[in-house]
Amino acid sequence: MLKVDHVTKYYDKFKAVDDLSFEIHEGEIFGLLGVNGAGKTTTFRMIMGLLDITKGEITLDGKKIDYSISDKIGFLTEERSLLPSKTVLEQAIYYGVLKGLDEKTVEKRLDKYLKEFNIESYKNQKIKELSKGNQQKIQFIISILHEPKLLILDEPFSGLDPISVEMFKKIILRLKENNTMIIFSSHMMEHIEYFCDSLVILVKGKSVLEGKLTQIKKDYRRKNIKVIADLDEKEVKKLDGVISIEKNKDEYTIKIEDEKYVSTIFKKISKYKNVVKFVVEEPTLNEIFVSKVGEAYDEEV
Amino acid sequence: MMKKFKFLTRESIKSKINTKAFKLINLALLIIIVALINLDSIVKLFGGDFDELINIYVVDEVGVYDDFKTIIDNSYLDVLENYNAEVKIAPKSLDELEKEIKEDESKDIIINIKEVENLTYDNVFDVDFISYEYVDTILYQDIVNAINTVKISRAMSLANIDESILSSVYKGEEINRIMLSEDVKENEEFMELIGSVITLIFVVPFFLLILLIVQMIGAEINEEKSSKSMEIIISSVSPEAHFMSKLISANVFAIVQGILLVVYSLIGIVIRVFTSSGLNGLINNTLGSSANIGTINEYIKLFLESDMASKLVSGIPLFIVLILLSFFAYSLLIGILASITTNMEDYNQLQTPVMVFLMIGYFLAIYAALYQGSIFIKIMSYVPFISGILAPVMYTLGEISIYGLLISIFLLIVVCFLLYKYGLKVYKVGILNYSSSKLWTKIFNALKS
Numbered sequence: 059m060l061k062v063d064h065v066t067k068y069y070d071k072f073k074a075v076d077d078l079s080f081e082i083h084e085g086e087i088f089g090l091l092g093v094n095g096a097g098k099t100t101t102f103r104m105i106m107g108l109l110d111i112t113k114g115e116i117t118l119d120g121k122k123i124d125y126s127i128s129d130k131i132g133f134l135t136e137e138r139s140l141l142p143s144k145t146v147l148e149q150a151i152y153y154g155v156l157k158g159l160d161e162k163t164v165e166k167r168l169d170k171y172l173k174e175f176n177i178e179s180y181k182n183q184k185i186k187e188l189s190k191g192n193q194q195k196i197q198f199i200i201s202i203l204h205e206p207k208l209l210i211l212d213e214p215f216s217g218l219d220p221i222s223v224e225m226f227k228k229i230i231l232r233l234k235e236n237n238t239m240i241i242f243s244s245h246m247m248e249h250i251e252y253f254c255d256s257l258v259i260l261v262k263g264k265s266v267l268e269g270k271l272t273q274i275k276k277d278y279r280r281k282n283i284k285v286i287a288d289l290d291e292k293e294v295k296k297l298d299g300v301i302s303i304e305k306n307k308d309e310y311t312i313k314i315e316d317e318k319y320v321s322t323i324f325k326k327i328s329k330y331k332n333v334v335k336f337v338v339e340e341p342t343l344n345e346i347f348v349s350k351v352g353e354a355y356d357e358e359v
Numbered sequence: 360m361m362k363k364f365k366f367l368t369r370e371s372i373k374s375k376i377n378t379k380a381f382k383l384i385n386l387a388l389l390i391i392i393v394a395l396i397n398l399d400s401i402v403k404l405f406g407g408d409f410d411e412l413i414n415i416y417v418v419d420e421v422g423v424y425d426d427f428k429t430i431i432d433n434s435y436l437d438v439l440e441n442y443n444a445e446v447k448i449a450p451k452s453l454d455e456l457e458k459e460i461k462e463d464e465s466k467d468i469i470i471n472i473k474e475v476e477n478l479t480y481d482n483v484f485d486v487d488f489i490s491y492e493y494v495d496t497i498l499y500q501d502i503v504n505a506i507n508t509v510k511i512s513r514a515m516s517l518a519n520i521d522e523s524i525l526s527s528v529y530k531g532e533e534i535n536r537i538m539l540s541e542d543v544k545e546n547e548e549f550m551e552l553i554g555s556v557i558t559l560i561f562v563v564p565f566f567l568l569i570l571l572i573v574q575m576i577g578a579e580i581n582e583e584k585s586s587k588s589m590e591i592i593i594s595s596v597s598p599e600a601h602f603m604s605k606l607i608s609a610n611v612f613a614i615v616q617g618i619l620l621v622v623y624s625l626i627g628i629v630i631r632v633f634t635s636s637g638l639n640g641l642i643n644n645t646l647g648s649s650a651n652i653g654t655i656n657e658y659i660k661l662f663l664e665s666d667m668a669s670k671l672v673s674g675i676p677l678f679i680v681l682i683l684l685s686f687f688a689y690s691l692l693i694g695i696l697a698s699i700t701t702n703m704e705d706y707n708q709l710q711t712p713v714m715v716f717l718m719i720g721y722f723l724a725i726y727a728a729l730y731q732g733s734i735f736i737k738i739m740s741y742v743p744f745i746s747g748i749l750a751p752v753m754y755t756l757g758e759i760s761i762y763g764l765l766i767s768i769f770l771l772i773v774v775c776f777l778l779y780k781y782g783l784k785v786y787k788v789g790i791l792n793y794s795s796s797k798l799w800t801k802i803f804n805a806l807k808s
Binding site: 070103106107108109125128129131133135137138139140141142143152153155156157 | 360363366367370374582583586587588590591592593594595596597791800801804
């Protein structure tokens with residue numbers, strides 16, 4: 059288990075992370091969200107043992123993170139962290155041996171993954187000669203070669219085509235099945251929703267929302283009602299609890315402040331002609347994120 | 360951790376040595392060094408105007424050819440051989456020779472010695488010096504000197520001075536050179552010249568190897584930083600291990616390259632010895648035209664018998680220690696500087712003062728042989744970063760003692776220790792820093808921690 063326990067990090071007088079706490083268990087994918095500069099990279103660096111913690115503690119399986127257990131961690135950085143002059147094999151051996159593997163094991167595992175991604179021909183090609191997408195695949199493969207217990211994925215799908223994204227998804231879910239703890243960070247909320255069991259949203263180093271994704275959605279009072287009917291937009295907008303109404307082709311999306319307004323709105327909508335759809339949906343994570351981050355900034359102002 | 364450290368060091372050395380660039384550069388260096396050592400043979404192989412025999416034809420109306428030839432053979436033969444020139448009696452008439460030289464645009468010379476109508480002691484014959492173009496000043500001057508000697512000889516003969524007296528007059532005066540200083544060594548004037556040559560032979564490779572170290576450490580650290588690989592590496596090995604692996608690999612590379620330079624030089628010398636030029640030619644090249652003051656074998660003998668040779672040999676163990684420590688000190692400094700830069704442009708700016716420091720050492724080492732006894736240069740030979748290049752030269756020239764070398768070594772050890780102790784703190788912060796904002800505050804805080 060990874061335990062981040064009341065961790066605070068100062069850079070000189072600047073507070074980059076403020077009393078952050080969360081836990082990740084084996085086989086769990088955890089979302090670490092936040093806008094740029096929210097403190098995600100600092101958190102990753104503290105988990106990797108690259109930065110000293112000002113206050114609090116981070117432990118992996120009860121042990122403070124140091125070089126005796128750093129081999130159990132894999133890290134896929136947001137930017138490409140490959141050495142352009144090395145070949146794919148050389149790069150894999152370089153990072154693999156530094157993570158405690160022997161060269162033969164590295165090559166064997168590399169061959170397996172290159173085959174899975176159907177890029178065996180790149181094995182002896184220089185990193186700088188590969189496309190961005192292929193570099194990302196190599197980076198991903200290298201980050202999991204040593205079968206880490208904890209894997210940090212920072213924007214893993216950056217630069218990938220849809221087919222490669224599907225390949226990545228398959229492998230990430232396989233790692234989860236194999237009890238790997240995964241910290242997932244992305245600005246693509248649909249990916250977070252797809253993978254993460256629980257998450258934390260950071261604003262200026264502080265957690266503004268945390269917990270299980272299902273519970274977060276449940277607790278979030280605002281709902282969306284999808285309606286197909288011949289309704290009068292202006293009249294619906296005037297109803298109590300309605301925040302906004304948007305039309306996309308034939309379908310309306312009515313955003314409401316609370317679930318309690320659903321029955322009133324249903325009564326009103328049912329009076330219109332040709333009502334073929336009335337579905338109450340949970341809000342998307344993107345909406346929750348925008349709302350929570352916005353609130354945090356508003357509070358500050 | 361030790362296993363990873365060894366791996367990092369090995370990989371770093373491999374990435375420098377096991378490359379096409381290294382092999383190509385070394386092949387080029389081998390060719391260049393061997394060619395430089397055998398430059399005269401190569402130049403002669405291709406031939407040219409210099410190779411052309413210069414005939415010095417003497418048209419003698421007066422009958423002094425034998426005297427002239429004897430004087431040339433006795434006193435100016437070396438010069439004539441250097442110019443590939445030969446004195447001979449004119450085989451044709453003056454007009455024919457002039458016509459031939461003009462048509463062939465040849466470098467041949469005609470010395471036309473003519474009778475005078477009114478013979479006096481100051482006018483025993485007339486001489487025309489005929490050539491197609493201007494003749495080299497040294498050759499011209501030596502021929503004129505020989506002619507003047509013939510003139511004096513003829514004038515004294517006219518004055519009925521006996522040949523034995525004439526011979527005694529010409530006999531050179533034996534001068535006893537007495538120097539009052541007890542420190543003066545035999546043939547010291549030649550030692551300065553040899554000292555300058557040895558200085559260059561030592562200083563240039565040292566300078567080049569330090570340049571290599573500076574460039575390699577900077578490029579490697581910057582590549583790892585700019586590609587963000589540093590985070591992955593430092594998450595697996597400590598900054599100390601990373602730092603030391605860079606330093607050791609760069610130093611091993613410099614030592615390997617240094618040994619290869621010595622091997623290439625030996626190959627060049629062996630080729631030279633086994634070619635027609637022989638060892639004399641090698642020394643001739645090195646000493647240039649000044650070699651006229653004595654034969655090459657004399658120089659070698661002088662050098663081997665001098666204090667300089669024994670000092671050079673006795674100082675070698677300490678020189679090696681001093682040079683290795685200097686390599687290490689430069690590596691430490693440059694590693695620290697590279698860690699706090701965020702790209703190669705910044706690094707190039709930051710390394711400039713270090714290079715200036717190295718240049719100071721380079722020039723002082725060259726001036727050391729010219730300004731012997733200089734207190735300023737002596738003091739500078741103890742200054743770390745300069746001592747590595749200057750102290751061995753100063754010791755070989757007899758300007759500092761073995762204790763001076765030991766002081767330089769001690770000061771370098773102190774500087775290396777301080778650089779490691781405090782530099783490592785900066786390095787730990789620097790390698791994961793990607794922003795130049797508040798850089799000096801970060802460095803200062805790191806040093807305080």
